[in-house]
Amino acid sequence: MDETKYYHASTNPLLTIAAGVPGNEAQLKLYRPGYEHYLNETPVIDGQDAQRKRAVTLDMFSELAQTLKKQNWAKASDDMKFNLDRTTLAIDDMTSARYTMVRWKSGLVSQIHAHDEAYQLEALISGKILSSVFHRTDPFKNTVRYVRTDIVTEGVYTNFYHTPADGKMLIHSAVTLLPSTTLHFVSDVDTAKLMSSPFNLELFDDKVRLTKKDVVRISEEHAARLQIGDVVLVKSNNVPELGMHYIIIEGEPVTKPHGLRPQTITIPAGTNQLLLDPEYRKDPLVLLKLNEPAARTFLKFHNIERKVDRIILPE
Numbered sequence: 092m093d094e095t096k097y098y099h100a101s102t103n104p105l106l107t108i109a110a111g112v113p114g115n116e117a118q119l120k121l122y123r124p125g126y127e128h129y130l131n132e133t134p135v136i137d138g139q140d141a142q143r144k145r146a147v148t149l150d151m152f153s154e155l156a157q158t159l160k161k162q163n164w165a166k167a168s169d170d171m172k173f174n175l176d177r178t179t180l181a182i183d184d185m186t187s188a189r190y191t192m193v194r195w196k197s198g199l200v201s202q203i204h205a206h207d208e209a210y211q212l213e214a215l216i217s218g219k220i221l222s223s224v225f226h227r228t229d230p231f232k233n234t235v236r237y238v239r240t241d242i243v244t245e246g247v248y249t250n251f252y253h254t255p256a257d258g259k260m261l262i263h264s265a266v267t268l269l270p271s272t273t274l275h276f277v278s279d280v281d282t283a284k285l286m287s288s289p290f291n292l293e294l295f296d297d298k299v300r301l302t303k304k305d306v307v308r309i310s311e312e313h314a315a316r317l318q319i320g321d322v323v324l325v326k327s328n329n330v331p332e333l334g335m336h337y338i339i340i341e342g343e344p345v346t347k348p349h350g351l352r353p354q355t356i357t358i359p360a361g362t363n364q365l366l367l368d369p370e371y372r373k374d375p376l377v378l379l380k381l382n383e384p385a386a387r388t389f390l391k392f393h394n395i396e397r398k399v400d401r402i403i404l405p406e
């Protein structure tokens with residue numbers, strides 16, 4: 092017998108929304124009916140069979156994202172009345188589990204903040220965002236370091252699951268590079284964490300000053316042959332959104348629009364003195380491979396473990 096419990100979309104959602112969102116900004120407390128069935132078909136993840144229930148939730152979420160993609164009202168633009176508006180599409184009165192759509196103008200920053208909900212999904216419906224994930228270096232301090240940064244142009248970019256008991260949390264931030272629409276699912280309300288004191292971001296370049304002795308300049312051809320765990324400091328006019336950044340090789344090369352490229356993760360650099368050197372100023376692409384000791388220091392700083400065939404990012 093299927094004993095799966097499902098959420099119940101509220102029939103009087105404005106009260107629950109008002110209770111869960113602080114402040115008086117009406118544009119953050121909008122509701123649009125017609126999407127309640129997505130929540131009514133989303134299972135409560137209660138321990139039993141959690142993996143299957145997560146998969147069903149992701150299916151439901153993806154289906155809703157596809158639906159919104161085709162709807163004109165979901166489009167964001169820089170002519171919108173407010174910088175951003177948030178429309179709840181369905182909310183459960185008991186748990187505050189909800190589907191919410193956010194429309195953002197371009198150039199908006201969502202500060203580093205944390206969630207510890209059991210399950211959290213985020214997808215980009217349209218637009219372009221820079222999405223960053225962080226980890227805490229000390230559970231008793233609000234000091235964080237980068238895990239990774241991604242330029243997101245479509246699809247699910249957050250798929251985070253922890254039980255409330257394991258004490259882990261998602262810490263992330265986003266910047267909209269174009270007017271963007273995002274869809275969010277959260278299985279529980281967590282305003283306290285969202286409102287907690289600001290995080291203090293520690294950057295590698297603030298702690299370690301790389302010199303020319305720590306790096307070797309490499310060509311693009313060489314970059315295609317890098318090994319898993321190699322670290323490269325990059326200045327590229329192709330990706331101005333990222334500015335100066337580090338890439339860490341995480342997998343075998345794959346074919347990308349520009350040709351065969353290694354699989355990488357990206358971490359933004361701080362004010363990197365080395366790349367400000369006049370020698371590099373005019374070049375559209377500068378690739379500086381960190382030598383072994385420097386790479387080891389970098390990976391250790393970011394709590395990244397290097398194995399022969401993969402790297403392991405901190406949780």
Ligand SMILES: [Fe+2]
Nearest residue numbers: 204205206263
């Ligand atoms: Fe968030």
